[in-house]
Amino acid sequence: MKPPLEIVITPGDPEGIGPEVTRKALRRLKTELKNHPVTILGSPSLYPGLPRVRFIEPPGRASPGYQSGWAVETATRYVMESPMTRALVTGPISKERLKKAGFPYQGHTDFLASLTSTQGVTMMLANDTFRVCLVTNHCALSEVPGKITAPAIESTFQHARRFCQELLGKKNPKIAVLGLNPHSGESGLLGGEELTVIRPTLKRLATRHRECTVTGPHPADSFFAVEAGKKSKDRNDVILAMYHDQGLIPLKLSGFSESMNMTLGLPIIRTSVDHGTAFDIAGKNIADAGSMVYAIRKAIQYLDRRSKT
Numbered sequence: 001m002k003p004p005l006e007i008v009i010t011p012g013d014p015e016g017i018g019p020e021v022t023r024k025a026l027r028r029l030k031t032e033l034k035n036h037p038v039t040i041l042g043s044p045s046l047y048p049g050l051p052r053v054r055f056i057e058p059p060g061r062a063s064p065g066y067q068s069g070w071a072v073e074t075a076t077r078y079v080m081e082s083p084m085t086r087a088l089v090t091g092p093i094s095k096e097r098l099k100k101a102g103f104p105y106q107g108h109t110d111f112l113a114s115l116t117s118t119q120g121v122t123m124m125l126a127n128d129t130f131r132v133c134l135v136t137n138h139c140a141l142s143e144v145p146g147k148i149t150a151p152a153i154e155s156t157f158q159h160a161r162r163f164c165q166e167l168l169g170k171k172n173p174k175i176a177v178l179g180l181n182p183h184s185g186e187s188g189l190l191g192g193e194e195l196t197v198i199r200p201t202l203k204r205l206a207t208r209h210r211e212c213t214v215t216g217p218h219p220a221d222s223f224f225a226v227e228a229g230k231k232s233k234d235r236n237d238v239i240l241a242m243y244h245d246q247g248l249i250p251l252k253l254s255g256f257s258e259s260m261n262m263t264l265g266l267p268i269i270r271t272s273v274d275h276g277t278a279f280d281i282a283g284k285n286i287a288d289a290g291s292m293v294y295a296i297r298k299a300i301q302y303l304d305r306r307s308k309t
Contacts, residue, residue, distance in 0.1 A: 016277030
């Protein structure tokens, strides 16, 4: 008999809204999770009234930043022991506090890549309308053009393709790619990256992966409006955006409280909330747990598919 599929949660900074949205999400998902063990990396005192949950407690008197980093490290190693039956769901951390506590990372994405010895990962945010993969993520806008390279686009594409085929079960995925410049460069009048880098790379990828429908580069200002107007079956499976805000502003507008973050390319399944610590409302019991609910549901769905392959 196969072991049950387990959800391992790092709620994030203990002084943020992570513990609150974790509590609310687990209560809302009580029926859906009845056959799935849940492990929380955190102090039980922050989660009163949660039945059937196992806790791994943090070191005593550790700073919130250290607790966040410790939880990610400990949980990742635990999930790595059984990646076919365990999935990691992460809550929001403070990057500033994480660094002050001695964890030199920009956030979860590069932290998890380091912990799993993974060379190259992709940040994807998703809801029931869009799935957006980022060619560049947490960097200054001024650095973006220099990071739009053929290897970067190809790596993002490959992660998106494998996600579609392995975790969505789509043998012939549709992948749309956005341009970098306004109107996709207007034939070079507004920038040349589309002509010199993006379009040639997409042509090579389309030839190499004929099972995929690869389109672009699309003008980003109109693409999402057209895509949202389509029936769900006609939409692209994944959209590749060139930089952070280009892809994430329209995605979050389409459903901020029903979206999640996911790291593609890792040897484990990791989903996350799509929001930050919200220290200003922490402890007021007004935080929306929708993103955590969505992240947990998707972790179970993808883990279930992986376990059957």
